Amino acid sequence: MVNRVVVGAGYGLRDWLVQRMTAVVMLLYTVFFLSALAATRPMDHESWKGLFEHTWMRIPTLLFFLSLCLHLWVGVRDILMDYVKLTGLRLAFQVLVIVLLAAYFAWAVQILWRA
Numbered sequence: 481m482v483n484r485v486v487v488g489a490g491y492g493l494r495d496w497l498v499q500r501m502t503a504v505v506m507l508l509y510t511v512f513f514l515s516a517l518a519a520t521r522p523m524d525h526e527s528w529k530g531l532f533e534h535t536w537m538r539i540p541t542l543l544f545f546l547s548l549c550l551h552l553w554v555g556v557r558d559i560l561m562d563y564v565k566l567t568g569l570r571l572a573f574q575v576l577v578i579v580l581l582a583a584y585f586a587w588a589v590q591i592l593w594r595a
Contacts, residue, residue, distance in 0.1 A: 495554045502547040502554075509544040538592045545588040549581045 516537065522528045531537055556577050564570040 495558070498550055498554050502551040505547040506544060506551065509540055509547075512540055513544075532592060541592055542589065545585055549585050553577065553581055 516531065520527065520531055522531050532541070557574060560570050560573050560577075564573060
């Protein structure tokens with residue numbers, strides 16, 4: 481009889497879906513953003529600021545940054561799980577990445593709602 485030992489956290493399908501869904505969100509936002517740029521043609525700081533004063537621009541941009549953070553987290557976590565074998569070091573790197581991504585997202589929120 482063969483005993484199968486399942487190793488790993490079993491993220492698999494969920495992470496695959498998160499990567500694909502966030503990639504689609506970022507692609508759609510890119511098309512949306514390029515369309516907004518073509519329509520408004522901001523040339524100076526005031527026109528850029530005016531573009532992001534509207535809720536119809538802030539919400540999709542915030543969704544883009546959330547998707548970017550989730551996409552980055554799944555990718556970096558998988559890289560760390562594959563290549564950093566020392567558990568303590570891997571955990572330290574994962575915590576560092578989480579803190580940085582949370583700080584970057586908070587910074588994006590601050591920038592978007594400060595405009």
